[in-house]
Amino acid sequence: xxxxxxxxxxxxxxxxxxxxxxxxxxxxxxxxxxxxxxxxxxxxxxxxxxxxxxxxxxxxxxxxxxxxxxxxxxxxxxxxxxxxxxxxxxxxxxxxxxxxxxxxxxxxxxxxxxxxxxxxxxxxxxxxxxxxxxxxxxxxxxxxxxxxxxxxxxxxxxxxxxxxxxxxxxxxxxxxxxxxxxxxxxxxxxxxxxxxxxxxxxxxxxxxxxxxxxxxxxxxxxxxxxxxxxxxxxxxxxxxxxxxxxxxxxxxxxxxxxxxxxxxxxxxxxxxxxxxxxxxxxxxxxxxxxxxxxxxxxxxxxxxxxxxxxxxxxxxxxxxxxxxxxxxxx
Amino acid sequence: xxxxxxxxxxxxxxxxxxxxxxxxxxxxxxxxxxxxxxxxxxxxxxxxxxxxxxxxxxxxxxxxxxxxxxxxxxxxxxxxxxxxxxxxxxxxxxxxxxxxxxxxxxxxxxxxxxxxxxxxxxxxxxxxxxxxxxxxxxxxxxxxxxxxxxxxxxxxxxxxxxxxxxxxxxxxxxxxxxxxxxxxxxxxxxxxxxxxxxxxxxxxxxxxxxxxxxxxxxxxxxxxxxxxxxxxxxxxxxxxxxxxxxxxxxxxxxxxxxxxxxxxxxxxxxxxxxxxxxxxxxxxxxxxxxxxxxxxxxxxxxxxxxxxxxxxxxxxxxxxxxxxxxxxxxxxxxxxxxxxxxxxxxxxxxxxxxxxxxxxxxxxxxxxxxxxxxxxxxxxxxxxxxxxxxxxxxxxxxxxxxxxxxxxxxxxxxxxxxxxxxxxxxxxxxxxxxxxxxxxxxxxxxxxxxxxxxxxxxxxxxxxxxxxxxxxxxxxxxxxxxxxxxxxxxxxxxxxxxxxxxxxxxxxxxxxxxxxxxxxxxxxxxxxxxxxxxxxxxxxxxxxxxxxxxxxxxxxxxxxxxxxxxxxxxxxxxxxxxxxxxxxxxxxxxxxxxxxxxxxxxxxxxxxxxxxxxxxxxxxxxxxxxxxxxxxxxxxxxxxxxxxxxxxxxxxxxxxxxxxxxxxxx
Numbered sequence: 001x002x003x004x005x006x007x008x009x010x011x012x013x014x015x016x017x018x019x020x021x022x023x024x025x026x027x028x029x030x031x032x033x034x035x036x037x038x039x040x041x042x043x044x045x046x047x048x049x050x051x052x053x054x055x056x057x058x059x060x061x062x063x064x065x066x067x068x069x070x071x072x073x074x075x076x077x078x079x080x081x082x083x084x085x086x087x088x089x090x091x092x093x094x095x096x097x098x099x100x101x102x103x104x105x106x107x108x109x110x111x112x113x114x115x116x117x118x119x120x121x122x123x124x125x126x127x128x129x130x131x132x133x134x135x136x137x138x139x140x141x142x143x144x145x146x147x148x149x150x151x152x153x154x155x156x157x158x159x160x161x162x163x164x165x166x167x168x169x170x171x172x173x174x175x176x177x178x179x180x181x182x183x184x185x186x187x188x189x190x191x192x193x194x195x196x197x198x199x200x201x202x203x204x205x206x207x208x209x210x211x212x213x214x215x216x217x218x219x220x221x222x223x224x225x226x227x228x229x230x231x232x233x234x235x236x237x238x239x240x241x242x243x244x245x246x247x248x249x250x251x252x253x254x255x256x257x258x259x260x261x262x263x264x265x266x267x268x269x270x271x272x273x274x275x276x277x278x279x280x281x282x283x284x285x286x287x288x289x290x291x292x293x294x295x296x297x298x299x300x301x302x303x304x305x306x307x308x309x310x311x312x313x314x315x316x317x318x319x320x321x322x323x324x325x326x327x328x329x330x
Numbered sequence: 331x332x333x334x335x336x337x338x339x340x341x342x343x344x345x346x347x348x349x350x351x352x353x354x355x356x357x358x359x360x361x362x363x364x365x366x367x368x369x370x371x372x373x374x375x376x377x378x379x380x381x382x383x384x385x386x387x388x389x390x391x392x393x394x395x396x397x398x399x400x401x402x403x404x405x406x407x408x409x410x411x412x413x414x415x416x417x418x419x420x421x422x423x424x425x426x427x428x429x430x431x432x433x434x435x436x437x438x439x440x441x442x443x444x445x446x447x448x449x450x451x452x453x454x455x456x457x458x459x460x461x462x463x464x465x466x467x468x469x470x471x472x473x474x475x476x477x478x479x480x481x482x483x484x485x486x487x488x489x490x491x492x493x494x495x496x497x498x499x500x501x502x503x504x505x506x507x508x509x510x511x512x513x514x515x516x517x518x519x520x521x522x523x524x525x526x527x528x529x530x531x532x533x534x535x536x537x538x539x540x541x542x543x544x545x546x547x548x549x550x551x552x553x554x555x556x557x558x559x560x561x562x563x564x565x566x567x568x569x570x571x572x573x574x575x576x577x578x579x580x581x582x583x584x585x586x587x588x589x590x591x592x593x594x595x596x597x598x599x600x601x602x603x604x605x606x607x608x609x610x611x612x613x614x615x616x617x618x619x620x621x622x623x624x625x626x627x628x629x630x631x632x633x634x635x636x637x638x639x640x641x642x643x644x645x646x647x648x649x650x651x652x653x654x655x656x657x658x659x660x661x662x663x664x665x666x667x668x669x670x671x672x673x674x675x676x677x678x679x680x681x682x683x684x685x686x687x688x689x690x691x692x693x694x695x696x697x698x699x700x701x702x703x704x705x706x707x708x709x710x711x712x713x714x715x716x717x718x719x720x721x722x723x724x725x726x727x728x729x730x731x732x733x734x735x736x737x738x739x740x741x742x743x744x745x746x747x748x749x750x751x752x753x754x755x756x757x758x759x760x761x762x763x764x765x766x767x768x769x770x771x772x773x774x775x776x777x778x779x780x781x782x783x784x785x786x787x788x789x790x791x792x793x794x795x796x797x798x799x800x801x802x803x804x805x806x807x808x809x810x811x812x813x814x815x816x817x818x819x820x821x822x823x824x825x826x827x828x829x830x831x832x833x834x835x836x837x838x839x840x841x842x843x844x845x846x847x848x849x850x851x852x853x854x855x856x857x858x859x860x861x862x863x864x865x866x867x868x869x870x871x872x873x874x875x876x877x878x879x880x881x882x883x884x885x886x887x888x889x890x891x892x893x894x895x896x897x898x899x900x901x902x903x904x905x906x907x908x909x910x911x912x913x914x915x916x917x918x919x920x921x922x923x924x925x926x927x928x929x930x931x932x933x934x935x936x937x938x939x940x941x942x943x944x945x946x947x948x949x950x951x952x953x954x955x956x957x958x959x960x961x962x963x964x965x966x967x968x969x970x971x972x973x974x975x976x977x978x979x980x981x982x983x984x985x986x987x988x989x990x991x992x993x994x995x996x
Binding site: 077 | 469487492859
């Protein structure tokens, strides 16, 4: 009984209330302050400035100093305090200026496997006639930080753990700065409409690839690999290690070794091969198979309920299969 | 890897934090007793070593031990933690010990901020012009430390730290710019911020390090110590003519009681009020004195003071004694009448006090005086005889007299025959008392340096002097300066110039002159900056025609001004920024934006990635009514944008202005 009550009071309710409030404020900002979806320029109405904890403490110290200075009618001390107060106040403007005018150009993100971190890259450029220092961006506490030179563009890296396969919507993030003295924080919320594709995490102990024997075995992929296929004339770009020195010496011109990777048989990756296993687990295993098959340069086909991808190989095929697996819905 | 950059950033923050603390505590270090200096500097040295050798924070036990040791040393030195000097020393020690554990950004910020607080406390001890340099150095170093700490905090989680964005010179320049920008506003606050007429809480008694200037007793050597001190005692600006140098006797503590070695002020004279005083209106000299803080109770005035400054009383021997010690710069108006006759009739009790001598001292002098007394009848003839004795015998006026033992006067008069003003004044007064003439010792300052630029008289501590007063029937208390009998140049040329020898290694006449001239700046600084208070503030306002403003009105006005300016900024800033941002853009783009805005208003949804033609054709398909207009505008815009010479911008503006798309009716 008591544990339930305490859980309601301390364990759950308060953070819920806090985040509810924060979400409401953020929603209001999103609605009222215009579209905050890249690309856009940070303007006065997007940038908020509030004192940091250090700034607040410093302010209290200044109040204390003013009282002391007034009491002793000590004019030098008062002058020092007034200078400090003015400088502190000016840093609010400097913090604002450090953000305002930045252009949030675009955000891109590469698909990741479930369990990895989605790495959102936010491209921000500075077109103004001033440098920006220590501009930070991030979701919660882990913030990336960059300086911006004149007319430069930087990518800020915002990692977010991907915990479910499918589409991962990029949550709102903030761009902030505490420049120059760390007493005030200027920040703005960005509400991106970017999403990241999360593939199922490849099963660590997947069964061996189901080999069917069909397909064009024996045809090898030339180029890279670990078996020597033959010689060819040296082309610029060929690695030094690949140069066939003996043959080159004999013919008076450079020859390099041509390598190949022998291709194995093709296979069919079929949902139905995995009967009796739970659906997510099946997706995991299929993902692991796709990766394994691709690694071995095998041709493979993929069959899941409602979808069939005919046998093929190459990066496009792999991405296509992985995407199907990521977005699979029963 | 870039860990070198991260390390550099880390180090810069720490080093500037330590620097700001060291700068802030320099004045305090210089006035600390010598043995506390190593105790204070050790943690600083440790922290610097730790920085360069990558040491860890000192273990808790050692820190507590060090703190306990430092506090014990402090308490033993100052005899407690009361008093400003002890309190500030405590602050310095604690801050320095804080360095032992200051390894995080947060702690470093605490130290950098408290250095500024420490800097403010130093103005309790000195507010001289030179402290301006101190204020700038402290402010700048703390600001730079905070900048580096901010940068360090921002980059702390980043694996790759870029080259430090700003070199130290640009950081310093940035700090300077911040200070310069803040100066006008700071000055406005300084002038307008309401001051308190009276302190909110008490000002502690022992405000200064030690009492400076003349004290409430005199032993051989006490004035001699002041003689080395060239700091200003007070400045006097005359409304009337300035008396000649030989009349500039600034009256201070008066001594009646002698115990064989030390002169002390008598309880009687300190507590009896003056019964008569000169008529202020007929006093020939009027002047305003601006007195440096002394921690003592005496105000100084030329003989004889005709006014009683506020908060001071006038004793029977015309000392001006304040109720509270003078802990800050103090100005008072004074009038003096040298022709005033002091006590034509002497009370019996005072007469007794002015004749008392301890038994068993100076037998040889007593015998000499007894002999003269038998030959000389009148008191004034006796005075002349003793003065002549000083003048004709081989007496020397010197800074380094031989030490005297028990019979101070005997040894001085018969053996050493060399001394400083206090020796002469003391010996003369005792000899008068032996002769049965009431006499007392007066200490104060004699002379002063007249600044023709500022037309005021500057009196330094080294002008301290002691003389004697004897009571002669008919003329009352009369000033006799036995030093003048030995060294008349002391009275005419001032104390320092009358010495043949140099007081110390750097004691040159030209240096003294330069310093005297420089004092003009210091004086203006004093009267314009340091002495600025509630009353001067209201004078300023009435001078500006704002009538009389008291602090309540000022506080209300201040709050109102803040509220009004904040509101104005909040309301106007968006407009200003909008105006500025639209002015910065090129005119074509502005026209195009106007056009797209009109389309958006009509319900057309565009996408930023669309090209003008795409946008035009999409708009044509969505908004059926204005298709021709849209086409024209888009084509003309493209011409203007890309062709250069076919541009007819005014035509485009006209088209766009006359463009009125209608709302989609479906």
